[in-house]
Amino acid sequence: MKRESLVSINDFSKEEIIDLLEKAKGFEANPNRRVLEGKVIATLFFEPSTRTRLSFETAVNRLGGRIIGFSDAATTSSSKGESLKDTIMMVSNYVDLIIMRHYLEGAARYASEVSSVPIINAGDGANQHPSQTMLDLYSIYKTQGTLENLNITMVGDLKYGRTVHSLLQAMSHFHPTFHFVAPDELKMPQEYKTFCDEHGIPYYEHTEFSEEVINEADILYMTRVQRERFTDLMEYEKVKNVYILHNSMLRNSKPNLRVLHPLPRVNEIAYDVDNNPKAYYFQQAKNGLYARQAIICKVLGIDAD
Amino acid sequence: MNTQKKELAVAALENGTVIDRIPSEHLFKVVALLDLDKFTNSITIGNNLSSQKIGKKGIIKVADYFFKEEEINKIALIAPEAKINIIRDYRVVEKHTVTLDETLHGIVRCCNPKCISNNEPMETVFHVTQKNPVKVTCHYCGHSMQGDDITVC
Numbered sequence: 001m002k003r004e005s006l007v008s009i010n011d012f013s014k015e016e017i018i019d020l021l022e023k024a025k026g027f028e029a030n031p032n033r034r035v036l037e038g039k040v041i042a043t044l045f046f047e048p049s050t051r052t053r054l055s056f057e058t059a060v061n062r063l064g065g066r067i068i069g070f071s072d073a074a075t076t077s078s079s080k081g082e083s084l085k086d087t088i089m090m091v092s093n094y095v096d097l098i099i100m101r102h103y104l105e106g107a108a109r110y111a112s113e114v115s116s117v118p119i120i121n122a123g124d125g126a127n128q129h130p131s132q133t134m135l136d137l138y139s140i141y142k143t144q145g146t147l148e149n150l151n152i153t154m155v156g157d158l159k160y161g162r163t164v165h166s167l168l169q170a171m172s173h174f175h176p177t178f179h180f181v182a183p184d185e186l187k188m189p190q191e192y193k194t195f196c197d198e199h200g201i202p203y204y205e206h207t208e209f210s211e212e213v214i215n216e217a218d219i220l221y222m223t224r225v226q227r228e229r230f231t232d233l234m235e236y237e238k239v240k241n242v243y244i245l246h247n248s249m250l251r252n253s254k255p256n257l258r259v260l261h262p263l264p265r266v267n268e269i270a271y272d273v274d275n276n277p278k279a280y281y282f283q284q285a286k287n288g289l290y291a292r293q294a295i296i297c298k299v300l301g302i303d304a305d
Numbered sequence: 306m307n308t309q310k311k312e313l314a315v316a317a318l319e320n321g322t323v324i325d326r327i328p329s330e331h332l333f334k335v336v337a338l339l340d341l342d343k344f345t346n347s348i349t350i351g352n353n354l355s356s357q358k359i360g361k362k363g364i365i366k367v368a369d370y371f372f373k374e375e376e377i378n379k380i381a382l383i384a385p386e387a388k389i390n391i392i393r394d395y396r397v398v399e400k401h402t403v404t405l406d407e408t409l410h411g412i413v414r415c416c417n418p419k420c421i422s423n424n425e426p427m428e429t430v431f432h433v434t435q436k437n438p439v440k441v442t443c444h445y446c447g448h449s450m451q452g453d454d455i456t457v458c
C-alpha cells in the first residue's frame with residue numbers, strides 16, 4: 001500500500017504547508033514523543049550529507065522510532081552496480097518509511113513510484129530538498145509571526161541554488177515581494193521569473209548588494225557563491241567579495257529582519273554578523289529538527305497531538 | 306496525372322497502413338519508434354521524396370497492419386504533419402492525422418546527464434507543456450527541452 005511521499009515542496013498545498021508549520025511548532029514545544037514506537041525507518045544516503053542525515057535521524061529518535069540505513073553509497077550494493085529500483089524494492093520490504101538522499105536528479109520521484117512505503121526526499125542532486133524548504137518556511141514563520149506579505153531578499157547564487165528556487169515556489173502562496181541580488185552569471189533563471197509573473201508576484205533584480213536593498217527586507221536569505229559555478233574565472237574574482245554580508249551593513253535594517261542561510265557557509269556571511277540578534281542561521285538549522293518531525297508524521301499519517 | 310506518377314514511386318498496397326509526410330530527417334527515427342525493424346510484414350520505405358508541404362518527405366507502407374491510436378501517436382513529436390492512410394483493397398478507406406499526447410512514455414530522452422532516467426534501466430516520462438513549438442518537461446528531474454534539444458530514445 002502506498003501512502004504519501006514527499007518528493008517536492010510542490011507536492012504540498014498551501015493548507016498542508018500551514019498545517020505542517022503548526023505541527024512543527026508543536027514539536028518544538030515538545031520534541032520527545034514516542035509516536036514512532038515499533039516503527040523502523042531507513043535513511044538511505046547514496047550521497048553523504050552528515051548535516052541532513054543527523055537532523056533526520058535525531059527527529060526519528062526523538063519520536064521513538066528505530067533506524068537502519070547507510071550514510072555513503074560506497075558501502076552499499078549500489079557501488080556493486082545494483083539499480084536504485086532494486087535497492088528501494090529490497091529496503092521497502094523491511095521498513096515503514098524511507099528517507100533518501102541521492103546525487104541524481106529525479107531519484108526520489110522514481111523511488112516513490114517503485115516503493116511500497118512512503119519516500120521522503122532528503123535531496124536529489126540539484127533538484128529538490130523539500131525538508132530544507134520546510135525549515136526555511138518555519139524559520140520565517142517563527143521570526144515574522146506570519147508568512148504573508150513579506151519582503152524576501154535572496155542574495156548570491158540564484159542560478160544553481162536549489163534552496164532559493166524551492167523557497168520561491170513555496171512562498172508564492174503568501175503574497176511575497178522578492179528582491180534578487182546576484183552577479184549576472186548567477187541570476188535567477190527565467191523560468192522562476194516567469195513563475196513569479198504568472199502568480200502576480202512582484203520581484204526586483206539587483207547586481208549590487210546595497211544597504212538600500214537590505215533596509216527594506218524582512219528576510220535576507222544568503223547563499224554561497226561558489227567558484228566552480230563560473231565559466232569565466234575573471235568574473236568570479238570580480239564578484240567574489242561583492243556578495244558578502246558584514247555586520248555594519250545591517251545598521252539601518254528593519255528590527256524584524258532576520259538573516260537566513262542554508263549552511264554551510266564559506267565566507268558570504270562575515271563572522272561579525274554572528275553575534276547580531278538578527279543572525280538566525282544557527283537557530284534555522286535547529287528548526288530543521290521540528291520541521292522534519294512534522295514531515296515524518298505527515299507522510300506516515302500519524303497525528304501526534 | 307502528376308499525382309498518379311508520384312504515388313507509383315512507392316509500391317501500391319493492397320491492405321495496410323501508409324504513413325505519409327514524414328520529415329526525411331526523421332524517417333528512420335519513426336521506423337525505430339514504431340518498432341518496424343521487428344515486423345515480419347512486408348514494409349516499403351521511401352525517402353527524400355519531394356513534398357509541397359514539408360520539403361523532403363519520407364513515406365512508409367506497412368502491409369496488413371493497422372496501428373492503434375496510442376501506437377501511432379508516438380510519432381507526433383517528430384512527424385507532427387504525418388498523414389495516416391488506411392488501405393483496404395487498394396483504396397484509402399480512412400485518413401488520420403497524429404496528435405501529441407500530454408504525457409510521453411519512453412519516447413524522449415532527457416538531455417540532463419544527471420537525470421535518474423539516464424542512469425537507471427527505466428522508461429522516460431515527459432509532460433508536454435506547450436504544443437507549438439513543442440516544449441516538454443522531464444517528469445523526474447524537471448528539465449525542460451524544446452527544438453533540437455528534444456531527442457528520441
Ligand SMILES: [Zn+2]
Binds near residue numbers: 106417421445
Ligand atoms: Zn530528466
